[in-house]
Amino acid sequence: MATHVITGAGSGIGAALAQRLHARGDDLVLLARDAGRAKELAARFPGARTLVGDLSDPDKLSWAFSHQTLPDRVDSLIHSAGVIDLGPVGELTPKTWRHQLNVNLIAPAELTRHFLPQLRVTQGQLIFINSGSGLRARGDWSAYAASKHGLRALADALREEEQGSGVRVTSVYPGRTASAMQAKVHQQEGKEYEPGRWIDPDTVATTVLTALDLPRDAEINDLSVRPLAH
Template sequence: MAVHLITGAGSGIGAVVARRLRERGDEVVLLARDAGRARQLAELFPGAQTLVGDLSNPGRLSWALSKQSLPERIDALVHVAGVVDLGSVADLPPALWEQQLAVNLVGPAELTRLLLPLLRVSRGRVVFVNSGAGLHAHAGWSAYAASKHGLKALADSLRAEEAPNGIRVTSVYPGRTATPMQEKVHQQEGQEYDPSRFIAPESVAATVLLALDLLADAHLTDLTVRPTG
């Protein structure tokens, strides 16, 4: 039975990935930002293990995980958690830059570093759910896009570094997806939110599972998913 550690499982893409893995009998370990969120995740996914670690404070992740019992093995680390705040370079304050870089880039880098010993033993997989903004930046998206461009660089470097250890690294680049984050984006853009116009979280989750389930003779490095409409 495979063991998957997932961030961002509370809603959207991460919740669908966690549910799909649980339904087929895999074990999931869910990272929560605080104890209250961990209790919510435990209610959403009965029987799942939860860990508490705040991606917005990467420097404390090592200490937080050292106080908890990690699983004996991890076959896959799936990074889904993320935050977004739009704004022009002229207007965006440092705090919003720092938060997005921490949660979207530095936190995943540190969590991956801490779990690499377990992933090396299992010759595991790391999946980064990135964004179309990780490939192309647009006006008003500078901080978020910078964090996601950095996430692509992290994945590319990790893939090259850990190939000798049998670790496979995949980046998934979804277009706009019908999630609570997308609803927040529309509020910031001052637009009406119509989820039917966007990719369903289930479609992005299917690409994550494709990367996780690929046979050992192949390696999916980058997957781009776009709405059909």
């Protein structure tokens, strides 16, 4: 039975992934930003373990984990949490930049550092839920796109570093996905949000499961998933 550490399991793609893995009987270790959120996740996914750590403050993750029991076995680490705040470069503050870089890039790097020893033992897998913005930056998306371009670089470098360990590294680049984050994006863009126009989070979860369940003689490096045109 595989053990998966998942961030962002409270909503969107992370929640869909957690639900699919939980339904098939895999063990889940879900990262929550605080004790209240951990309690909610534990109730939503019976039998799952939780860890508390605030991704917006990656400097304190090591301290937080030192006061908790980390799983002995980890078969996959799935980075699904993310934040977004749109705005032109001329108006974005350092606080806005730091928040997105901390959650979307630096925290995944720090979590990877913590769990890489376990992943090497199991010859496990890292999944980085990136974004189409990790491949192309558009106006008003600079801070978010920069964090996701950085996440792509992190995954690419890690894949090369771990070639000899058997650890697989996959980046997934979903297009617009129906989620609370997408509702926020539409609000910031001043557009009406129509969830039916965008990818269902469970569809992205299906692509991630394809990468996770791939036979051990290969790895999927990059997966792009785009909504069908309506």
